[in-house]
Amino acid sequence: MSTKHSIAAARFIENRPQEKWHDETLWMVRAKRDKQSKSLPEWERLRDLASAIKMYSNSHLETLLQEFEKNAIANGAIVHWAKDAEEHNQIVYDILKEHQAKNLVKSKSMLTEECEMNPFLFSKGIDVVESDLGERILQLMDLKPSHIVLPAIHIKRQQVGEMMEEKLGTEKGNFDPTYLTHAARKHLREKFLHADVSMTGANFAVASTGEIVVCTNEGNADMGTSFAKVHIATFGMEKIVPNREALGVFTRLLARSGTGQPITSYTSHYRKPPKGCEFHIIIVDNGRSEILAQPDHVKTLNCIRCGECMNTCPVYRRSGGYSYTYFIPGPIGINLGMLRNPEKYADNVSACSLCLSCSNVCPAKVDLGEQIYKWRQDLDRIGRANKQKKLMSAGMQYLMERPALFNTALKFAPLVNHLPRFMVYNAVNAWGKGRELPTFAKESFNELWKKNKVK
């Protein structure tokens, strides 16, 4: 019984050169992160602080969100609260309708992906334009992001070039990244200049000032919000930080962790709407308040969406973002998927070797691998345990509880080494799939001990 993840991963692995490139490229990003982290003697202290600030803010959301709202209103923003995805999308649509807007230019936001906002707005006749280059490429190819920070990491330049020949009329056969990027710059510039409404997510929302902070390298959020008369910023409520000093801890960690840069090109602070413009802010729950009640999993709310756990994960690097069934892949996505709907997204918990590399690099110290382990303990309860492995585990338990039988079995175990492959690697043995089993030792530890062979 293979999981959906392992089946999709097998497809990804079929293209060996692409798999190798994906693996090595993401590892290169991880190595850049290491270089950055080692340039700061206070790195580990920053991680501790980031975690502690998040533990404080996520356990004081009731007061911090109200403080944020009060300050944002004083700044001239209009604040909305959305219980769930549906309400979020409706709020956005109502704002668009009020302004008779036909098009919306937006920067990257995992929250709008979570709310499946784009399809909703398309169905209402709104032209939604993604403005992050990677997101725009995917949108024009009708594909989903495969990484939360490097959304088009699975696409090759030829594919981008061919799509742009067709959709944007670029030169035939010119796949040069600089040429293609500047063609997209021209195309999106027109979209920015003539957008009715602009939308951004938020990397941080500062309670003490009522401002939202958006980090990009491209400047697409800034260009997007420079011409439309209406700016909608939306954020999941765990994005709140208490004040600017605390924000300083996160802006030092975010890009260093995610892309190995000391900071993104733009760390933009949106506080007051320009004269004659409207600034809407949507605070979104959509299941986050439920996570607060789960002490084993509450730390997932520490996540600042840097993407580092994907870059470092040996399974993600070699299986790609599409092998996961939740829209956020990698270690954080496995956990967020299980929190969203454990029955539906249980296929992903197998996509982990429990190496805990993710937990060790996470800038906000989310215990990602440990939580995946906990979810695995729950698989049986939710009826998603692997039936073969369960059967074999039951057999093992029977054996372990009966020492005489266990020792006898062990004595005969080396015979397995001489069995033909088809008898060991077959549909019944789930552990023999995709891996080589170790050979059984001729003598067990027990025997060695008794014969005084253990030094």
Add this chain to the structure above:
Amino acid sequence: MSSKEDILKRIHANTRQQYDMPDLSLNAIVYEDKLKTFIEVLKAAGGEAYVMQPDDDLNAVIRRFYPEAQRIGSNLNEITCATFNPDELEDPRELNGTDVSVVKGEFGVAENAAVWLPCQYRYKAVYFISNALVILLDRQELVNNMNEAYRRITNADYSFGVFMSGPSKTADIEQALVFGAHGPIRVTVILI
């Protein structure tokens, strides 16, 4: 019940252990030569730095960097090489096609070469739309790191402000670094 009340009620009911706000003091990195570090990091971020010499003329320096520029926008009196004042435009869209904008930075951050730019123009587009951006920065106004930076603006009042580190960039096509995804293709910080 409004959604706000509903959400706050759920947060209240579901919040378990409450944690204290940590003491944020830390021994953050301090550089022996902030100017030198700033220049090195800016270079790595794809930007250019120029330290003004006693005999230099600011406008001549800008012209030297951008000899081909035809549309130069600035609202600073001392920038006589400017061909227009962006604050006099009726529509920010008219900024499209600007070759160089010249702006003033408030302070720079050595650890990441970011310059704090609280918006001092009628349209914030000035900071993003031109092909090149020239930032004037007092070389005495450098802090070591972001912790210091945010302490410095703890109570600052601005409508929009950005920490900008080098030019606009992307690596979304096969991780190949390209400058000028949407914003300036070149950023020159002139240290005065």
